[in-house]
Amino acid sequence: MKKHIEVVAAIIRKDNKVFCAQRADKGELAKKWEFPGGKIEVGETHQQALIREIKEELNADIVVNDFLLTVNHEYQTFYLTMHCYECVVVSGELTINEHLDSKWLMIEEMYEYDFAQADMPVINHMLVDNK
Numbered sequence: 001m002k003k004h005i006e007v008v009a010a011i012i013r014k015d016n017k018v019f020c021a022q023r024a025d026k027g028e029l030a031k032k033w034e035f036p037g038g039k040i041e042v043g044e045t046h047q048q049a050l051i052r053e054i055k056e057e058l059n060a061d062i063v064v065n066d067f068l069l070t071v072n073h074e075y076q077t078f079y080l081t082m083h084c085y086e087c088v089v090v091s092g093e094l095t096i097n098e099h100l101d102s103k104w105l106m107i108e109e110m111y112e113y114d115f116a117q118a119d120m121p122v123i124n125h126m127l128v129d130n131k
């Protein structure tokens with residue numbers, strides 16, 4: 001049976017751009033672009049998981065603002081539930097520790113990058129809402 005994983009993702013804005021990062025070259029989603037975040041640990045709230053993941057992955061402190069949307073997606077090897085939140089950096093520079101690359105992208109530009117499949121509804125949602 002496929003496993004189910006539940007993750008949180010941070011939509012970090014600056015001007016009219018969003019911080020995007022490219023995953024490492026391993027696993028089913030090798031080298032795909034994504035919004036930073038990761039798996040929720042037992043006992044954590046979504047907010048706590050986001051704050052911890054962004055500190056671990058990007059060395060920065062964030063504040064978690066509005067909930068954006070939840071995406072359910074079936075990959076070849078697992079089921080994903082991903083909760084996306086608007087976040088703001090409050091201290092530290094975003095420095096990639098685990099990703100291959102990162103870019104601040106306008107929403108329209110994201111379609112030129114090879115994003116994880118589960119991210120397409122997130123990108124479409126941001127485009128439609130112009131948010």
Ligand SMILES: Nc1nc2c([nH]c(=O)n2[C@H]2C[C@H](O)[C@@H](COP(=O)(O)OP(=O)(O)OP(=O)(O)O)O2)c(=O)[nH]1
Nearest residue numbers: 007008009029034035036037038039116117118119
């Ligand atoms: N953070 C994040 N993960 C995403 C996005 N889109 C998407 O499909 N995912 C998937 C990729 C991973 O399978 C999972 C995130 O968990 P993770 O990054 O902690 O996964 P991982 O397997 O690399 O972590 P680990 O167990 O090796 O520590 O969600 C996204 O936009 N952001």
